[in-house]
Amino acid sequence: MIEVHGITKKFGRKIVLEDVSFTAEKGEITCLIGINGAGKTTIMNAIMSMTPVKGGPILVDGCEMDKSSYEKVTFIPDAITMLPQMTIADAMQFMSDFYKGWNEKRAAELLTFFRLKQEERISDLSKGNRAKANLLLGLALDVDYLLMDEPFSGIDMFSREQIAEVFTSHLVEGRGVLITTHEINDIEHLIDKVVMLDGGKVVKEFRTEEMREEEGKSVVDVMRGVYQK
Numbered sequence: 001m002i003e004v005h006g007i008t009k010k011f012g013r014k015i016v017l018e019d020v021s022f023t024a025e026k027g028e029i030t031c032l033i034g035i036n037g038a039g040k041t042t043i044m045n046a047i048m049s050m051t052p053v054k055g056g057p058i059l060v061d062g063c064e065m066d067k068s069s070y071e072k073v074t075f076i077p078d079a080i081t082m083l084p085q086m087t088i089a090d091a092m093q094f095m096s097d098f099y100k101g102w103n104e105k106r107a108a109e110l111l112t113f114f115r116l117k118q119e120e121r122i123s124d125l126s127k128g129n130r131a132k133a134n135l136l137l138g139l140a141l142d143v144d145y146l147l148m149d150e151p152f153s154g155i156d157m158f159s160r161e162q163i164a165e166v167f168t169s170h171l172v173e174g175r176g177v178l179i180t181t182h183e184i185n186d187i188e189h190l191i192d193k194v195v196m197l198d199g200g201k202v203v204k205e206f207r208t209e210e211m212r213e214e215e216g217k218s219v220v221d222v223m224r225g226v227y228q229k
């Protein structure tokens, strides 16, 4: 389980996160929802120890993040970080050289799943295919937890559907996934748990199934109540 306990982040005098706490379980998909600038990426960076925060601790399976945690948790940013002149094969080779946990077999499966061609250059890929290649590089790692920043942002409906499909496949099954998004429609049915952010604070944390059963509300219904005040 990923546990975030009472983290606070300031940029200058601006408070971006205020006493934020939540958990994300292994084997489940947890979604961090918030409008632009709500602090979602900052939380991801904090979990990965890429930005210092006050408070805490942030625990992964009960331990604070250290170097060895990078074999357990990976962060897939909202844009591919590989050089544009690299082919997908080059990028896969780079990941394989860099990470012990690179899973060649899963990478090959993901290539087929996303219908990507290894010989294509990153710079020549469409926006949707670039997003898929980016996901492939993260999902092919043998990690227990995947953090994904806006994996559906700005891509067409068909690519979104294909990406959503990967979440219900064996390629993700059993791992803990933490996704950020500000648009939920396509992925609502995939999500086990929601953490809603507003003004740097967690304003609601709930399990989607319980919300549906006990209050008869969808995630979008809850979002309307929280964000359309």
Ligand SMILES: Nc1ncnc2c1ncn2[C@@H]1O[C@H](COP(=O)(O)OP(=O)(O)OP(=O)(O)O)[C@@H](O)[C@H]1O
Pocket (backbone or CB within 6 Å): 011, 016, 034, 035, 036, 037, 038, 039, 040, 041, 042, 043, 182
């Ligand atoms: N390095 C930085 N220096 C100053 N302010 C920053 C820095 N990084 C982020 N911020 C500010 O912190 C706030 C939260 O940013 P963050 O990127 O975490 O939000 P977000 O919820 O991921 O937004 P989006 O949905 O637009 O990606 C924003 O107001 C942003 O301007």
